[in-house]
């Protein structure tokens with residue numbers, strides 16, 4: 190008789206590979222300190238054999254689990270019983286063909302798709318993973334949940350706590366390191382919000398310590414359950430493309446949870462025989478927070494069957510500390526110098542024949558304005574994906590005929606300051622918000638026209654500019 194459960198936690202290091210029961214609350218392997226995966230013994234779980242098997246599960250949309258764009262794929266991450274799942278209807282997001290943005294990127298018409306994760310209930314992709322972590326927190330009877338955040342994780346956690354009343358949210362943010370849109374969510378949804386002196390990396394180190402000491406459930410993406418939910422972004426992309434994998438997935442890289450989750454999703458889908466080809470993955474750093482790009486492209490750090498060069502990574506961080514280097518980009522959501530999922534991301538890059546690039550704040554804002562002109566828009570960090578796709582196109586790594594999916598991770602209204610400053614005619618506002626970050630011009634600005642409250646002047650302005 191087997192005693193190992195069909196779903197369990199497992200250390201990602203092949204040298205360790207220790208497994209743990211789902212009932213344990215862990216954010217690192219107790220044996221070796223590396224990251225943990227949720228693993229499945231598929232032979233005992235009778236996984237779906239075809240996409241039709243999966244679709245059959247969601248015929249009943251009145252079941253909230255099938256309404257959720259995350260949980261309707263639950264047969265691909267079966268760690269919870271239906272009655273344990275906590276959902277607020279997350280993941281109702283859209284893959285949209287974007288021909289105007291394709292022109293900007295340098296792709297043929299019909300070849301660029303934008304995955305609008307800003308349409309989630311809290312306005313960012315985080316809800317995909319939060320519903321999964323929150324479900325696990327509920328399974329283990331947590332009463333408090335905590336995170337460090339650049340703003341979107343905290344908004345999402347605060348929302349799940351506010352809606353369900355199942356636990357209390359404790360949020361750590363670096364002081365001055367969060368946009369007002371995101372801060373307003375945490376405050377309004379009733380989270381205990383701790384602004385600590387320091388940046389995200391400082392807040393992350395603290396929340397880990399405090400959670401351990403006080404037995405608070407940690408929902409940052411070091412929590413392996415988060416990434417199980419985030420796999421569903423790729424399931425929805427495939428669904429929208431009639432289950433035909435694109436050539437490229439391009440995603441902004443901050444803590445590297447998305448990229449790690451996407452790589453895991455594709456590796457598992459291939460193992461299950463649901464796809465025959467894995468798309469290539471491009472992870473895009475902001476230039477002011479480029480740890481992955483530096484390690485991958487300058488220091489040749491690779492997954493190497495799980496034997497990644499720890500000494501090189503440690504030396505890089507030691508130098509960063511010695512130099513007192515701090516991340517700095519107006520894409521505040523990815524202003525992170527110590528990405529917690531680095532090792533998993535290296536695995537994803539290996540599995541998806543990946544590439545890493547960095548883009549400047551100027552490139553991010555120009556790309557953002559092109560996305561916005563398409564009518565939905567995104568926050569600055571999200572536009573790193575589009576800016577990165579453009580760079581890869583220019584370098585000839587992405588071909589004009591490749592089918593590319595860029596992930597738009599957060600809603601335009603999360604950070605209106607950057608957007609308004611980009612379009613402003615007021616030099617002082619431009620300089621204080623953008624100029625200070627090295628942004629020199631608003632290439633695609635759509636300036637407001639100042640006009641007297643006078644019928645003739647208004648008509649003239651419309652005739653002139655409209």
Ligand SMILES: Cc1ncc(COP(=O)(O)O)c(C=O)c1O
Pocket residue numbers: 313339340341342410441442443444445446447448522523568570571598599
């Ligand atoms: C809008 C947005 N984009 C991208 C990221 C980075 O995602 P990841 O940490 O999965 O790399 C974040 C993380 O906070 C985010 O809020």
